C-alpha cells in the first residue's frame with residue numbers, strides 16, 4: 001500500500017495548473033469595494049448620522065442610539081445589496097487569530113413571511129458566548145460574560161457574504177480580553193503626548209497618529225504534502241525532517257522570479273485584499289525556499305493592525321483554492337530562515353508632517369530630533385518590554401539565530417545620525433550658549449536632510465533600526481499580532497515625550513529660551529540613552545558580550561520574557577498611561593504562560609505519536625530487510641558474509657541505537673509531561689514544560705532525522721524537506 005507521502009506526490013504530478021480568476025477592472029476601481037467607507041456612508045446614511053459617524057472616527061465621540069440605528073440600517077442596506085446574508089462582530093482575542101460569530105439578517109415573522117433586519121443595538125454591542133477565549137482568570141467560565149463593542153474607527157467590510165464589524169472584546173468588569181482595546185488606549189496615550197510636544201514647534205498641530213507599515217513573511221507548501229504531515233497540520237511547523245541537500249545556500253530564491261503557481265495565488269489574494277481596502281504594494285521571494293513576503297503602504301496603526309490580521313485570514317482561505325497552504329509559523333523548517341513581521345513605526349501629524357522624517361529647516365529638524373531621541377530613549381528605558389511583547393514559543397525558534405534580532409535590544413541610527421547625536425552631545429551645554437554657538441548648531445541641524453540623502457546605511461541585524469523616516473521593529477514574529485509590540489512602543493514613547501515636555505517647561509520656567517531648552521533636553525536624552533545605540537553587527541557574538549558589558553539586559557527564555565512584563569516599573573508605565581491595569585497585565589501574563597504550555601504539549605504529543613506509530617515501525621521494517629539480507633548472505637556465503645555485510649551490520653546496529661533512544665526519550669518526555677500537568681500554578685507549569693519537556697523535541701528529532709538518512713526512501717512515510725520546499 002502506498003504511503004500518504006507517495007499518494008501526495010502522485011496527486012501533485014497529475015494536477016492541472018491553477019489560474020487565478022481575476023476581474024478585468026483596474027485596481028483603483030475595485031479598491032475598497034467591499035468596505036463600508038466614508039463614500040458609501042455618505043450614500044447610505046442620512047447627513048446627520050454621517051456627521052456624527054465622522055466625529056466618532058476622527059475624534060472618538062460617542063454615537064447615540066438613534067444614530068446607531070440609522071448607521072445600522074445603512075450598513076444593512078449596503079451589505080444586503082452586495083449579497084451579504086449575515087453579520088458578525090469581528091475581534092482579535094488573545095490567541096493570535098480572529099473571532100467571528102455569524103448571525104443572519106433574516107428574521108421570520110410570526111404568522112408567515114420574513115424580512116431582513118439589523119438594529120443599532122446589535123451594531124454597538126454584543127455578547128458572544130465566548131467563554132472559551134483566553135481570559136487569564138479575568139472572567140469565570142460559568143459567567144461566560146464578555147462582550148464585543150463596535151470600534152467605529154475601523155470600517156466594516158464584507159467577506160464571504162458576511163458583514164464584519166470590527167470590535168473590541170472586553171469582560172463585563174471592563175478588563176480587555178483582546179489586542180485592540182489596549183492598542184487603542186496606547187494610541188491615545190502617544191497621541192496626547194505627541195501633540196503636546198509637536199505644539200512646541202507648530203501650534204496648528206491638533207492630532208498625531210501612529211503609522212504602521214508591516215511586512216508579512218510566510219511559507220507556502222503544497223496542500224497534498226501538507227496533509228501528509230500531521231506535525232505541520234497540527235502545530236504549524238515540522239517537528240522532524242532532514243535538511244534538503246540544496247536549500248538556501250546559493251541564495252537563489254531571494255528576489256528571484258516568483259514561481260507561476262505562487263504568482264497566481266498572490267494575484268488572487270491581492271485582489272481580495274484590494275477589495276477589502278488593504279493597500280498591498282510589494283511582493284517578493286524571501287531568503288528560504290518557498291518563503292515569500294508581502295507589504296502594504298503604511299496606514300493609521302489601528303487600521304493597519306486590522307488589515308494585517310484580516311489579510312492573514314484571506315491568505316489562508318485563498319491558498320486552499322490553489323491547493324496550497326500558507327504557513328505563518330515563525331520557523332516551519334529547521335535549517336533555513338524563519339519568518340518575521342517587521343513593523344515600521346512612525347508618527348504623523350494632522351498637518352501632514354511625518355515626525356520622524358527630517359525636514360527642510362532647522363526648526364523642522366529640531367522637531368525631528370526631538371521625536372527621534374525620544375524613540376531611542378524609549379528603546380533604552382523600555383527595550384526589555386519591546387522584546388517581551390513579541391516573545392512566544394513559536395517566535396523563540398527564530399530569535400537569536402543568525403537571521404533575526406538577538407534577545408537583546410539595540411537601536412541602529414546609521415553613522416550619519418549617530419555622529420550628529422555625538423556632536424550635539426558635545427556642543428550643546430547646560431550653560432547659556434552664545435548666539436554664535438546656537439546659530440552654528442542650528443545650521444548643522446538644518447543640514448540633516450542633505451546628509452541623509454547620500455546615507456544608504458542599512459542594518460538588518462538591529463531589532464530597532466531607523467530607516468530614514470521611521471523605526472523598523474524587526475523582532476515581531478510572522479504569526480503574531482502587530483498590536484502587541486505597538487502597545488509597548490506607543491506607551492514607552494508616550495512616556496518619553498511627556499517627560500521631554502516637562503523638562504522643557506521646567507527649563508523655560510527657569511528663564512531658559514525655548515530653543516535652548518529643547519536643545520538641552522535633546523542632549524539629555526542623547527546622554528541618557530547612549531548605551532542602546534549600536535551600529536555594528538547585531539548577530540555577532542561580540543555584540544552579545546559588548547551588550548553585557550554595557551549593562552544591557554538580554555532575555556534568556558520565553559518564560560523570563562513573560563515575567564519581565566510584571567516588573568513594577570513597567571506595570572506603573574502602563575498604569576500611568578491608562579493602557580493596562582495590574583489585573584490586565586497579570587491576566588495576560590497567565591494567558592501567555594497557558595498558551596506556551598499548550599503549544600509545547602501539542603508538539604510533544606504529535607511528536608510522540610509520529611515517532612511511535614510512523615518512524616519506529618518504519619525503521620524496524622527497514623532493519624528487518626537488512627537482517628534478511630545478512631541472513632541470506634550467511635546462508636549462501638557462510639565464510640565471507642561477515643566481511644561482505646559489514647556495512648549492513650553496522651547500519652542494523654545504528655538503527656537499533658536510534659530506535660532505542662527514541663523509545664527512551666519518548667517515554668521520558670511523556671513522564672515529564674505527566675509531572676508538570678499535575679502542577680496547578682500555570683507559571684510553574686510553563687517553566688516545567690519549557691525546561692523539562694521541550695528539550696526532548698530536539699533530542700527525539702535528532703534521532704529521527706538520522707534515521708531518515710539511513711532508511712530506504714521508498715519506505716519513508718512522511719514528505720521530506722526537499723519535497724515540501726519545491727512548488728511546481
Ligand code: ADP
Pocket residue numbers: 211212213214215282295296297298299344345346347354469470
Ligand atoms: P524593506 O524590506 O527595505 O524594509 P519594504 O518596502 O519591504 O522595505 O517595506 C517598507 C515598509 O515600511 C512598508 O510596509 C511601508 O509601508 C513602511 N513605511 C514606509 N514609510 C512609513 C512610515 N512613515 N510609517 C510607517 N511605515 C512606513
Ligand code: MG
Pocket residue numbers: 215342472
Ligand atoms: Mg523591512
